[in-house]
Amino acid sequence: MQLKSARQAWHDCLYTAWDSQGSFIEQLGLLGAMVQTTEKQRMASHAVHQALAGGVQSAIGQLAGSIKAFGNFMYAPRLDADTQEDAEEAVFVMVQQRSPRMTAAKREKLEYVVKGVMARYRYMHQGGQSANPDPLESPEGFRAWMVAHYDVKLESTNWERDWAGFVRLAFECCEDLDKAALSPVAAAINEMRRAA
Template sequence: MKLNSARRAWHDCAYIQSRGGLSSLEQRCLLGTAVQTTERGVTADHSVHSTLAGWIQSAIAKLHPQVRVFGEFMYSPHITRELTEDIREAAEEVVFGMALSKSARMTKAKREKAVYVVAGVLYRYQYMHQGGQSANPDPLAKPETFRAWLFDRHRVRIESCNWERDWEVFVRNCFNCCEDLDRMALSPVAVTIYQMKEAA
């Protein structure tokens, strides 16, 4: 397990190292996919990984549940599709609640569409920050492409007229909430990494 960044550590701490090589290739051929097992290797790498992962998992476990679910949505390698959907929906609820509290009052119709706007912002934010040091470009930066994505994915039509007045501030609030949650989720993990490196 490499302790290069809090994002990477969050992702990697969920894996249990197993013996690689031909055994994983055999599983892939038999099952059509790789299966994670708890089979121990012949080196001390497994113990080192387990120890480091335990420290990171302990920091994650101490987070507020709403912050933790956002971090899980962003950085955990999920095993089942059902679990992924549950975590995504929970993260959307957290961001929606935070963004709504920072936004002006909405009509019922606009609020129903805002749920899907939050889902779109989370999709964008995850793409931009996952798998690196926040180096990916925003895939739906232009309002036209974002509106088209919302219609293609959720069949929600948002009018282009008055985009800035009706939606730009709400979208910005959603991104700000994601950044706040991300910082709250990763800060304790980064502190733990720093402490481990200092103790070494």
């Protein structure tokens, strides 16, 4: 495990290599049978990886539930439905708290807008370097994607007034949760680098 960035460290500390005992037990549970594999030699690098991963996992373990769920949504090697729902709920609640009052119909659509923004944000920041462009930057592209994925129609008339502010706010909330999730991990990485 290399300590290049907090995003990469989050992913790597939760990654289970296929030569590990954890993946063996996982296969046994999924298949209900043992699968013969070639064992990889345990080396010092494996022990170093485990030690570094433990430090990052400790930092992640101390996060509040909603922040941890958002971090796992963004950077965990495997994403389950419960974690995704928890992360979406965290962002949706934050957006609602920072938004003006709205009708129930608009709030219902806003939930899907938040999910759409989170999918965009995740795509843009995956890989650890935040180098991907926003795939749905144009309102037309985003509206078409919302219809295709959630069957939610957002009106194009008055886009700036009705939805553009909510999209920006959802991105801001994602950034705030991302910083809250990655800051302790970055601090743990810096501490481990100093100790080395």
